[in-house]
Amino acid sequence: MNWVAVGLTLKLATLTAVILVMIGLPVAYWLSFSKWRWKFLVESVVALPLVLPPTVLGFYILVAMGPQSPVGRLYTSLVGHPLPFTFEGLLFASILYSLPFAVQPFASAFEQVDRRLIEAAWTLGVSRLGTFFKLVLPLSIAGVVTGFVLSFAHTLGEFGVVLMVGGNIEGETRTVSIDIYDHVQALDYGAAAQTAFLLLAISYAVLLLVYAVNRKVWRAYPQEPRGL
Amino acid sequence: METVSALNVDLSKGFPGRIRVEARFQLPLEPPSVLILFGPSGSGKTTVLRCLAGLEWPDRGVIQFGRETWLDVRAGIHRPPQKRQVGYMFQDYALFPTQSVEGNIAFGLGDLSLAERKQRVAEVLPLVQLQGLGDARPEQLSGGQQQRVALARAIARRPRLLLLDEPLSALDAPTRDRLRGELRYLLTHLGIPSLVVTHDWGEALAIGDRMAVISEGKILQFGTPQEIFNRPRDAEVARIVGMETAIQGRIVDSSGGLVTVDVSGARLFALVAEGMAGDVFVCIRAEDVVLEKGGTGASSARNRLIGTVRTVTATGALVKVEVDCGFPLSAIVTRSAVEDLDLVPGMPIAASMKAGAVHLVPRGRAVADVADPSVFGARDGLQGRGI
Numbered sequence: 001m002n003w004v005a006v007g008l009t010l011k012l013a014t015l016t017a018v019i020l021v022m023i024g025l026p027v028a029y030w031l032s033f034s035k036w037r038w039k040f041l042v043e044s045v046v047a048l049p050l051v052l053p054p055t056v057l058g059f060y061i062l063v064a065m066g067p068q069s070p071v072g073r074l075y076t077s078l079v080g081h082p083l084p085f086t087f088e089g090l091l092f093a094s095i096l097y098s099l100p101f102a103v104q105p106f107a108s109a110f111e112q113v114d115r116r117l118i119e120a121a122w123t124l125g126v127s128r129l130g131t132f133f134k135l136v137l138p139l140s141i142a143g144v145v146t147g148f149v150l151s152f153a154h155t156l157g158e159f160g161v162v163l164m165v166g167g168n169i170e171g172e173t174r175t176v177s178i179d180i181y182d183h184v185q186a187l188d189y190g191a192a193a194q195t196a197f198l199l200l201a202i203s204y205a206v207l208l209l210v211y212a213v214n215r216k217v218w219r220a221y222p223q224e225p226r227g228l
Numbered sequence: 229m230e231t232v233s234a235l236n237v238d239l240s241k242g243f244p245g246r247i248r249v250e251a252r253f254q255l256p257l258e259p260p261s262v263l264i265l266f267g268p269s270g271s272g273k274t275t276v277l278r279c280l281a282g283l284e285w286p287d288r289g290v291i292q293f294g295r296e297t298w299l300d301v302r303a304g305i306h307r308p309p310q311k312r313q314v315g316y317m318f319q320d321y322a323l324f325p326t327q328s329v330e331g332n333i334a335f336g337l338g339d340l341s342l343a344e345r346k347q348r349v350a351e352v353l354p355l356v357q358l359q360g361l362g363d364a365r366p367e368q369l370s371g372g373q374q375q376r377v378a379l380a381r382a383i384a385r386r387p388r389l390l391l392l393d394e395p396l397s398a399l400d401a402p403t404r405d406r407l408r409g410e411l412r413y414l415l416t417h418l419g420i421p422s423l424v425v426t427h428d429w430g431e432a433l434a435i436g437d438r439m440a441v442i443s444e445g446k447i448l449q450f451g452t453p454q455e456i457f458n459r460p461r462d463a464e465v466a467r468i469v470g471m472e473t474a475i476q477g478r479i480v481d482s483s484g485g486l487v488t489v490d491v492s493g494a495r496l497f498a499l500v501a502e503g504m505a506g507d508v509f510v511c512i513r514a515e516d517v518v519l520e521k522g523g524t525g526a527s528s529a530r531n532r533l534i535g536t537v538r539t540v541t542a543t544g545a546l547v548k549v550e551v552d553c554g555f556p557l558s559a560i561v562t563r564s565a566v567e568d569l570d571l572v573p574g575m576p577i578a579a580s581m582k583a584g585a586v587h588l589v590p591r592g593r594a595v596a597d598v599a600d601p602s603v604f605g606a607r608d609g610l611q612g613r614g615i
Contacts (some may be wrong), residue, residue, distance in 0.1 A: 119283050121311040123316035125385060134335070138326045212314040217267025 020102035028106030058164025109143020239289030264436035282309035390402035390422035407427030472514035473560035498586035517559035
């Protein structure tokens with residue numbers, strides 16, 4: 001088993017999920033609470049990675065990060081090397097690719113929060129930010145865990161985007177899925193099976209966690225609606 | 229001394245496809261009083277309350293709280309709810325399910341130190357008789373207890389204005405009657421100007437100092453509850469309040485399941501209600517009053533009053549008759565009854581009603597079933613601006 005690839009993949013997935021929580025929470029908050037009539041435009045953009053073939057997404061990211069684009073040039077001038085075919089480039093692509101897997105569960109959890117509870121907090125003098133952390137986040141914790149875990153799991157298994165943006169550099173961009181592909185290409189089915197099984201086990205464990213959280217197997221707090 | 233400070237409201241708020249709510253009134257803040265917003269559901273009472281809390285943005289208008297401008301649409305001033313220091317109680321309480329009773333009450337006290345917060349919670353819990361329940365979760369409590377938590381949470385920050393949206397409507401009738409007395413006691417002792425939305429005439433009489441009758445987004449009449457009940461401006465107001473006579477009386481005796489109430493010298497019998505003594509409002513629906521001429525007076529009705537017809541006013545198929553029997557009493561009878569009795573102003577008449585038709589609403593100092601008044605020693609503290 002290629003433990004370097006496994007380690008790299010776990011690092012990539014964890015970083016992606018953590019960063020997506022930080023980016024996704026404000027985006028999701030805005031999507032659920034904004035009354036702007038054109039917000040569906042943004043909603044659609046966030047959902048795009050769900051329907052786009054990874055190669056298409058990867059292609060655009062590659063072009064956007066490349067030396068021909070202002071973003072790519074800016075990055076190169078700041079960091080000293082171009083973004084594509086590096087771990088950072090891969091991370092950037094993963095974040096975009098998994099964005100809907102974080103934002104959508106966050107947003108739907110926020111939408112479930114009774115607006116009157118939020119208003120009650122405001123009349124009690126608690127700021128919007130304070131209300132978010134003291135009230136909205138605890139009430140939406142299942143959705144936040146779901147979004148974190150789904151974006152983690154989704155990143156674990158990404159292939160097309162990695163191939164387009166990251167390539168296949170050992171210890172830098174070779175993830176588990178690429179590793180499996182290599183083994184199959186080399187007709188080394190035994191090694192492919194081992195790695196594939198590991199990925200299957202991790203993915204299954206992660207989904208178990210998501211469903212258990214949503215079925216409230218471990219109750220963080222009682223949440224039934226009052227019968228009023 | 230400060231000049232007369234008041235809450236001045238003049239606002240207008242429309243919703244697509246619904247009525248436009250327009251409210252214009254003034255509530256003096258000194259001495260603190262309780263204003264009832266009374267009206268049928270959907271009349272716009274809650275919208276007025278939400279505008280005052282800053283939860284709703286009126287399309288035009290001004291809200292002036294003393295010297296502070298909370299809203300001035302033309303000048304682009306809109307003070308957010310966080311900066312108004314009001315206590316808002318939602319109709320179904322909106323208690324935080326993630327927090328204990330104590331957590332709910334202390335939720336808005338984040339700017340106090342931990343010790344002060346604990347002390348404030350300890351001060352407020354006995355006011356609403358929730359001692360020992362601080363660690364309970366809202367969903368473990370009865371409806372009445374949840375109501376008290378919501379009230380405690382609203383007053384814990386020492387608000388300058390209390391806004392209560394149908395504070396008792398989610399409760400069953402016996403609990404409602406009991407808590408009505410407590411609520412009145414609390415409101416008068418906290419000394420916080422309050423607006424209370426209700427469609428319950430008993431609540432309006434029991435806790436209101438002033439009252440605004442609202443229908444279809446407009447304030448139809450503004451006055452003391454007694455004025456409005458006894459002298460509704462028009463048929464619309466009379467229909468909305470649904471209670472034509474509301475007069476002050478005093479319970480003087482109680483025996484055999486009946487209480488005797490003295491109303492300006494006249495004696496009325498009413499059915500015993502729990503925990504009632506002293507000053508009450510006596511409420512009689514005009515359609516419960518039977519008018520008769522002379523006669524022996526032998527009737528199953530416990531109350532028979534001799535009086536004089538003051539006015540006879542036709543309202544559609546029915547006729548409203550005002551009788552003076554030591555106090556003004558309204559009766560509603562049919563046109564044919566008016567003809568049979570030859571009712572004309574100035575003639576003597578007997579008015580009778582069953583004891584069960586005489587409704588009593590307690591309104592006085594003697595309230596059974598409230599917390600030990602000594603806990604209100606904290607009252608002066610609670611009145612302070614605090615925070």
